[in-house]
Amino acid sequence: MERVRIVFSGSGGQGVITAAILLAEAAVLYEGLEATQSQSYGPEARGGATRSDVIITDRPIRFPKVIQPNILICLTQESYNKFCGIIRPGGMLLTDSRFVTTERKVDARQFELPMFRTVMDKIGKPIVFNIFMLGTLIGLTDLMRPESVMKVLEKRIPSHFLEMNRKALELGLELGQENK
Amino acid sequence: MTNNIRFVQGNEACVEGALYAGLDFFSGYPITPSTEVAEHLANRLPAKGGKFLQMEDEIASMCAIIGASLTGKKVMTATSGPGFSLKQEALGYAIMAEIPCVVVNVQRGGPSTGNPTHVSQADVMQARWGRHGDQSIVCLTASNNQDVFEMTVEAFNIAETYRTPVVLLLDETVGHMREKIVVPKAGEIPLVERLRTAVREGVDYHPYLPREDGRLPMSDFGDVHRYNVTGLFHDMWGFPTTNPGVVHGLLRHLNDKINNNANQMARYKEYYMDDAERVLISYGASARSALHVVENRRPRGERLGLLELQTLWPFPDVVVREKCRNAVSVCVVEMNMGQVMQAVKAAVDDPGKVFLANRIDGNLITPTDIRGILRLIQGRGV
Numbered sequence: 001m002e003r004v005r006i007v008f009s010g011s012g013g014q015g016v017i018t019a020a021i022l023l024a025e026a027a028v029l030y031e032g033l034e035a036t037q038s039q040s041y042g043p044e045a046r047g048g049a050t051r052s053d054v055i056i057t058d059r060p061i062r063f064p065k066v067i068q069p070n071i072l073i074c075l076t077q078e079s080y081n082k083f084c085g086i087i088r089p090g091g092m093l094l095t096d097s098r099f100v101t102t103e104r105k106v107d108a109r110q111f112e113l114p115m116f117r118t119v120m121d122k123i124g125k126p127i128v129f130n131i132f133m134l135g136t137l138i139g140l141t142d143l144m145r146p147e148s149v150m151k152v153l154e155k156r157i158p159s160h161f162l163e164m165n166r167k168a169l170e171l172g173l174e175l176g177q178e179n180k
Numbered sequence: 181m182t183n184n185i186r187f188v189q190g191n192e193a194c195v196e197g198a199l200y201a202g203l204d205f206f207s208g209y210p211i212t213p214s215t216e217v218a219e220h221l222a223n224r225l226p227a228k229g230g231k232f233l234q235m236e237d238e239i240a241s242m243c244a245i246i247g248a249s250l251t252g253k254k255v256m257t258a259t260s261g262p263g264f265s266l267k268q269e270a271l272g273y274a275i276m277a278e279i280p281c282v283v284v285n286v287q288r289g290g291p292s293t294g295n296p297t298h299v300s301q302a303d304v305m306q307a308r309w310g311r312h313g314d315q316s317i318v319c320l321t322a323s324n325n326q327d328v329f330e331m332t333v334e335a336f337n338i339a340e341t342y343r344t345p346v347v348l349l350l351d352e353t354v355g356h357m358r359e360k361i362v363v364p365k366a367g368e369i370p371l372v373e374r375l376r377t378a379v380r381e382g383v384d385y386h387p388y389l390p391r392e393d394g395r396l397p398m399s400d401f402g403d404v405h406r407y408n409v410t411g412l413f414h415d416m417w418g419f420p421t422t423n424p425g426v427v428h429g430l431l432r433h434l435n436d437k438i439n440n441n442a443n444q445m446a447r448y449k450e451y452y453m454d455d456a457e458r459v460l461i462s463y464g465a466s467a468r469s470a471l472h473v474v475e476n477r478r479p480r481g482e483r484l485g486l487l488e489l490q491t492l493w494p495f496p497d498v499v500v501r502e503k504c505r506n507a508v509s510v511c512v513v514e515m516n517m518g519q520v521m522q523a524v525k526a527a528v529d530d531p532g533k534v535f536l537a538n539r540i541d542g543n544l545i546t547p548t549d550i551r552g553i554l555r556l557i558q559g560r561g562v
Contacts, residue, residue: 021187021358024187024358025187025358028185028187028359028360029185029187034359034360035187035358035359035360036357036358036359037357037358037359038353038356038357038358039356040297041212041213041297041352041356061359062468062469062471062472062475063468063469063472063544063546063547064353064357064359064465064468064544065544065546067546067548
């Protein structure tokens with residue numbers, strides 16, 4: 001498979017790091033792939049632009065950081081401003097249309113999708129924004145089977161929140177597939 | 181798919197390795213980037229009947245593991261640079277009193293409180309020489325989470341075999357990065373258990389009288405034998421002495437038991453070394469970048485190889501000398517100002533062919549950084 005290099009970015013509390021871990025864990029545990037996940041720590045991770053790097057591939061991963069992501073996800077204006085320049089030419093940029101106004105043209109397929117608005121309209125709880133975003137990402141890219149992410153959610157999330165997360169993942173998936 | 185596959189941080193891999201090795205007691209004082217070791221053990225260790233103690237500081241946590249080890253327990257503490265500095269005095273005591281223990285140092289930038297959330301490998305020489313007096317120590321490292329697991333088990337095995345502290349030197353990148361580990365089944369990796377004395381109650385027990393093979397059987401403190409433990413030079417009963425013959429013999433013993441077994445303790449990995457003209461030597465997170473370069477340049481016909489060191493002390497100088505014998509150049513890749521490079525220069529036949537590819541700004545050295553230095557060494561400019 002092609003080596004997938006993803007940078008998730010946003011602000012602290014949006015769950016971008018959790019989303020990155022869930023995706024990478026799903027790849028390793030349920031897709032039989034190799035994955036690494038790393039993240040910014042300290043002052044950078046508190047407020048400001050939080051970042052998490054994920055590499056997914058079927059071969060051993062040596063250098064674990066992402067220098068030029070072929071998938072970049074930005075959930076705040078600040079993270080978009082900071083990271084939009086590092087995207088690999090020909091890659092993919094996914095932003096949330098509520099939080100990010102894309103100003104520059106980058107050499108990438110750009111998806112500005114109403115992820116946050118859909119979450120609020122259909123579920124009403126911002127806490128599942130990150131899971132919705134994962135669904136959208138998988139819907140756009142067919143990166144892995146959504147069931148694999150769902151299995152990780154089942155393992156990690158308290159049972160009374162599971163249904164809400166399942167719904168967020170499915171709605172995100174639909175939004176991604178519609179815009180593919 | 182088997183359920184022993186886990187997706188964890190390097191620090192958690194260390195926890196899994198310690199539990200696999202039979203850790204009974206952990207005391208520590210949380211510090212970035214090692215905190216997850218304490219965090220996960222606080223949860224896991226009591227659940228399997230072990231003891232977890234959060235102490236008032238790093239000095240106390242080092243002293244607590246020494247005491248616990250003497251009672252027959254497998255012990256560990258974890259810290260980072262500033263805490264490692266504080267532990268040095270008690271670490272010297274553990275060397276002198278021959279107490280098996282494992283000290284994990286997840287390195288961050290220094291000196292002083294330095295660069296807490298960023299990567300560095302600048303504690304290699306501190307691990308070797310951080311304490312006063314002539315002494316030797318064992319220091320292991322790892323570049324991926326599976327190796328972190330295995331080297332943690334190895335650290336316990338070496339500590340018990342040689343009755344000595346073992347430093348496990350990790351770094352922020354490996355400690356915080358998540359990747360796959362496969363936890364082996366019980367028994368898959370052999371474990372070394374404490375060598376206990378066969379001397380019965382009421383019979384004289386000599387805690388510091390080595391057997392022919394150099395090993396010292398221990399008696400659990402609080403059990404049937406009473407004996408003295410001290411940081412002073414001591415005789416075979418453990419009582420202080422200034423007798424020149426005893427002082428000389430003990431100092432020799434403390435150093436010989438490590439250095440004479442350097443070959444047995446030498447753990448390393450080699451990649452594409454058979455016909456390598458240019459050798460990279462690296463360890464820890466840097467070795468990942470170095471291997472990336474080697475795997476990328478090989479298909480283009482560059483005869484590059486990587487020697488990844490997993491034992492840093494006692495320095496595997498025989499391995500390094502042999503592996504570098506036919507190399508045109510040797511480039512040491514590390515995130516400090518040349519600490520292992522100095523040891524490599526001392527080991528090889530021609531120190532003039534040893535170069536340093538380093539990065540000291542708190543970021544993981546990249547394959548591009550290394551390629552740039554290689555081009556310079558080859559006289560091809562930047």
